[in-house]
Amino acid sequence: MTRLNSQLQQDDVPLELVLLIQSLMVGCKEISFRVGQGALTGVLGSTSSENVQGETQKKLDVISNQILKDVLIESGHVKSISSEEEDDVVACNPEGKYLVSFDPLDGSSNTEINSLIGTIFSITHGTDGIQADDPSGFLQPGTQIAAAGYVLYGPSTMLVMSTGNGTHVYTLDKTQGDFLLTESNIQIPADTAEFSINMSNQRHWEPNIQAYVADLLVGKEGPRGKNFNMRWVAAMVGDVHRVLSRGGIFLYPFDNRDPSKPGKLRLLYEASPMAFLVEQAGGMASTGETRILDVMPTDIHQRVPTVLGSKNEVEACLAYTK
Known part of the structure; x- marks a missing residue:
């Protein structure tokens, strides 16, 4: 090897x-x-x-x-x-x-x-x-x-x-x-039926993310027309590793508990390096509004909302935010 x-x-x-x-x-x-x-x-x-x-x-x-x-x-x-x-x-x-x-x-x-x-x-x-x-x-x-x-x-x-x-x-x-x-050169499948999000925060999400996840939960009877599984490790490294290994979408969106913190994940230490890995593997990574890798930091401890993983599913999620 x-x-x-x-x-x-x-x-x-x-x-x-x-x-x-x-x-x-x-x-x-x-x-x-x-x-x-x-x-x-x-x-x-x-x-x-x-x-x-x-x-x-x-x-x-x-x-x-x-x-x-x-x-x-x-x-x-x-x-x-x-x-x-x-x-x-x-x-x-x-x-x-x-x-x-x-x-x-x-x-x-x-x-x-x-x-x-x-x-x-x-x-x-x-x-x-x-x-x-x-x-x-x-x-x-x-x-x-x-x-x-x-x-x-x-x-x-x-x-x-x-x-x-x-x-x-x-x-x-x-x-x-x-x-x-x-x-070598792992590739994230463009489509997925698996999502990763902390559901305990659901009541704090913005309406567009609530609507997206609600459509995932109703499965094939809903507008997405297929069943989704949810997985959550409660460590970004574990959840993103699963996405890189077999596809999926990982979300840590903005919630309304503290408007001064537009997300939980830190741009420099978590969101940006993971976005780099995901894009290099053919996936997509966004704040919900812009490509994570294009975000210009304003502080070393800056936080951002994060949506990353299988390209087609990230795009499907972003369609709810527009």
Whole structure:
């Protein structure tokens, strides 16, 4: 099987970016080990602190964030870091070429039930003339992403990543410590009969999304003329991995509980990297109004509504919003 480094070389990825991805994967393998140890090492449960998002931090959130910070700073190729768990950007090497944004442990509440969790990341080029501690360097649309992906910590540890040459799937061979290519250039089926959304928020959605989901729920007797299944992991990495694996549509739409937060998912750490992967796999990703990768960030912790997955189904959903 092809090793990760060999595939990156085949895709003509610059050497410094290859070395950066290598460093990032060292951190993710360490997180995979810590997650796998679970209660044996006392890493489960919550801390007494909140992150900048106002969310109570899990112990593994803090541990994973520190692991990734350490390996990325040590790599020497990173100018600065932006993390969901950090209030501000973290300056690394002023001479580094790349900026890295990440959610160190997406779905961390699932650790308490031993369910799917993962690390989401995106890498962009640093901007000349902007200091390493200046967050404005990260205010780039997703079209500028050089590499994005996630590492899924499940029954096997999997890396799903794109450097702009298709979306590839790698599986961690724990006997050798290498990520090996197990699927190349995956493609999301254009049509689907599966949707993923947190139905407990239904009463807070805007009428157009309520109408769309209602039509899915009535199945073949309704205007869509077919039955749909609903699946929900409660971790974006798990739900998007299913979409990439067999098709589907994933939604985290705007709801009216807090108008100051136009969505739950963070643009830099979740929506944009996942949109990059989905588009590279032939799917579609939108805020409900515009292509996610075209959104110009205004803040490193900006949130956006998210609709992504099978192209024809995303278009069907968007027809309700027009």
